[in-house]
Amino acid sequence: KAIPQGGPLQWGRITFIGATWLVMKADGDLQRRAVSWAQRTLSLAALGLASVSLVTPLVSARIFDKWFSFPNLALLAPVPLMTLGLIGALWAMLKHLPHADDRWAWAPFAGAVGIFILAFHGLAFSFFPYIVPERLTVWRAASAPESLMIIFVGTLFVLPTIIAYTLFSYRVFRGKASELRYY
Numbered sequence: 001k002a003i004p005q006g007g008p009l010q011w012g013r014i015t016f017i018g019a020t021w022l023v024m025k026a027d028g029d030l031q032r033r034a035v036s037w038a039q040r041t042l043s044l045a046a047l048g049l050a051s052v053s054l055v056t057p058l059v060s061a062r063i064f065d066k067w068f069s070f071p072n073l074a075l076l077a078p079v080p081l082m083t084l085g086l087i088g089a090l091w092a093m094l095k096h097l098p099h100a101d102d103r104w105a106w107a108p109f110a111g112a113v114g115i116f117i118l119a120f121h122g123l124a125f126s127f128f129p130y131i132v133p134e135r136l137t138v139w140r141a142a143s144a145p146e147s148l149m150i151i152f153v154g155t156l157f158v159l160p161t162i163i164a165y166t167l168f169s170y171r172v173f174r175g176k177a178s179e180l181r182y183y
Contacts, residue, residue, distance in 0.1 A: 016041035017116070020108040023097060025177045031098050031105070038108055039094045045112075046087050049119055053080065056126055060133065063126045076125070083118045086111050102176075 019041060022034035057064040066072060090111045098105060129137045142148065 016045040017109075017112045020112040024106045024109045027098075027102065027176055035094055035097045035108075038090075042087065042090055042094065045115070049083065049115070052119075053122065056123075060126075062134070066126065076122075079118055079122050079125075083115055083122075086115050086118070090115075 016038060019034045019037035023031055023038060026034055057067055067076060090108055093104065093107055093111070097108070127133055129139070131138055131141050143151075
């Protein structure tokens with residue numbers, strides 16, 4: 001059995017999003033166990049997000065100034081407030097799942113995705129324009145314009161294919177997971 005890299009907070013985030021996926025895709029005993037896993041790991045995921053959110057501005061004066069200067073403070077306040085709101089909503093929702101009619105089984109996963117989108121938004125805002133914090137900017141790391149044009153043209157063909165395949169696979173694997181049967 002391979003042990004994932006990172007500490008307990010990393011494992012808590014991975015387990016949390018996986019448990020919410022199982023709440024959505026499974027039923028019966030597995031779904032009840034997944035709800036329990038999601039309840040237990042939500043606090044680890046929240047602790048991990050809080051620790052990164054608190055430490056990041058403390059280790060960089062530039063990031064501190066970006067977040068806590070006016071008008072950014074007012075414009076960015078919804079990001080942590082929405083994250084806290086989603087964590088609170090998930091905490092309350094997981095206490096009442098699973099429902100007999102399997103209503104709202106999708107909501108914990110959607111909430112987890114929302115939390116991580118907000119977290120990545122905050123990190124992206126904090127670090128931009130740097131790729132390597134305080135050392136290398138996006139512009140210094142960029143390739144020559146000719147190379148970037150080749151990548152752009154390739155992306156025009158590859159990205160629609162990836163999107164189409166993703167939509168196709170979500171359609172094929174939609175619904176609840178069920179017992180494997182051979183007819």
